[in-house]
Amino acid sequence: MLQIKKDDYQNLVSAHDQKRPILKNCLKAFFVGGFICVIGQGISFFYMYVFDFTEETVGDPTVATLIFITMLLTGFGVYDKIAQFSGAGTAVPVTGFGNAVISAAMEHRTEGFVQGVGANMFKLAGSVILFGVFSAFIVALIKTALMEFGVIG
Amino acid sequence: MVFLWAFIVGGIICVIGQLIMDIFKKTPGFTLSLLVVLGAILDGFGLYEPLVDFAGAGATVPITSFGNALVHGALLEAEKSGMIGVITGMFEVTSSGISAAIIFGMIGALLFKPKG
Numbered sequence: 001m002l003q004i005k006k007d008d009y010q011n012l013v014s015a016h017d018q019k020r021p022i023l024k025n026c027l028k029a030f031f032v033g034g035f036i037c038v039i040g041q042g043i044s045f046f047y048m049y050v051f052d053f054t055e056e057t058v059g060d061p062t063v064a065t066l067i068f069i070t071m072l073l074t075g076f077g078v079y080d081k082i083a084q085f086s087g088a089g090t091a092v093p094v095t096g097f098g099n100a101v102i103s104a105a106m107e108h109r110t111e112g113f114v115q116g117v118g119a120n121m122f123k124l125a126g127s128v129i130l131f132g133v134f135s136a137f138i139v140a141l142i143k144t145a146l147m148e149f150g151v152i153g
Numbered sequence: 154m155v156f157l158w159a160f161i162v163g164g165i166i167c168v169i170g171q172l173i174m175d176i177f178k179k180t181p182g183f184t185l186s187l188l189v190v191l192g193a194i195l196d197g198f199g200l201y202e203p204l205v206d207f208a209g210a211g212a213t214v215p216i217t218s219f220g221n222a223l224v225h226g227a228l229l230e231a232e233k234s235g236m237i238g239v240i241t242g243m244f245e246v247t248s249s250g251i252s253a254a255i256i257f258g259m260i261g262a263l264l265f266k267p268k269g
Contacts, residue, residue: 020175022171022172022175022176025171025175026168026171026172026175028171029164029167029168029171030164030165030167030168031164032167033163033164033166033168033170033215034159034160034161034163034164034167034211035160036163036214037159037160037162037163037164037208037210037214037215038156038159038160038163038210040159040163040210040213040214041155041156041159041209041210041211043210044209044210044213055206055209056205058213059205059210059213059218059222060246060248060249060250061249062210062213062214063213063214063218063249063250063253064249064250064252064253066214067250067253067254067257068253068257070257071257071258071260071261074261074265075261075264075265076265087171087174088167088168088170088171088173088174088181088184089167089171091170091181091184091185092166092167092169092170092184092185092188092215092216093167093214093215093216094214094215094216094218094219095214096181096185096216097185097216097219097250097254098253098254098257098258100182101254101255101258102254102257102258102261102262104258105258105259105261105262106258106261106262106265106266109262109266113262117258117259117262121255121258124182125254127182127183127185127186128182128185128186128189128216128219129251130186131186131189131190132186132189132190132192132193132219132220132223133223133243135189135190135193135194135220136193136220136223136224136227136243137239137240137243139193139194139196139197139224140197140223140224140227140228140231140239140243141236141239142197143197143224143228144228144231144235144236144238144239145236148235148236
């Protein structure tokens with residue numbers, strides 16, 4: 001009987017694994033990600049000049065607007081094509097978070113609104129919220145405790 | 154000038170994400186979670202706010218700002234009402250990203266049929 005050991009399997013996998021074009025991927029991620037941030041900056045300036053947002057508060061409406069644009073692009077099936085090309089360039093900006101929520105919601109619509117859309121909306125993005133909230137809790141707790149005991153100012 | 158820095162800083166954060174995905178062979182979900190934690194830690198040391206001042210949307214658009222905003226809300230509320238503020242204030246600053254994702258997710262599910 002042919003026995004395949006774990007090491008053999010690993011060797012087999014790495015022999016057939018495609019070499020990732022890391023430099024090319026990084027360049028794509030850099031330009032697409034940078035471009036999305038430039039669009040975000042444009043939206044920020046729009047909110048700052050047209051409405052009375054300050055530099056500190058303008059992040060919120062900017063993020064909401066970017067997620068709205070993401071909804072349209074996801075709905076028309078364009079987002080997936082851009083994401084395929086740019087990798088982390090579209091995943092890392094907040095549009096990637098929006099896309100994860102929106103595409104999951106759309107994809108599971110056929111299973112109904114409660115069992116499908118409601119239950120699956122945060123299937124992909126849930127871990128981002130979990131680890132974000134939990135790490136923020138730990139960080140804020142430590143910092144507040146240090147401030148209360150007068151260790152830092 | 155702000156546009157240039159937004160482009161460069163935003164691009165670099167995306168390259169960090171791409172490197173985590175390519176070199177350590179992690180899924181996008183893992184990468185995003187890690188970046189959010191990084192953003193939270195950076196804000197804990199008070200380093201994220203200067204980055205936002207410097208790069209504008211280059212720092213607020215990447216997902217790292219989500220972690221930063223969570224810590225920020227928690228600390229603001231903790232200043233007012235003590236330890237319990239860490240929990241009650243957490244979503245104070247960051248609510249727009251999550252509420253926008255939920256609202257537009259629902260609208261998207263109502264409007265569009267999935268493609269492919």
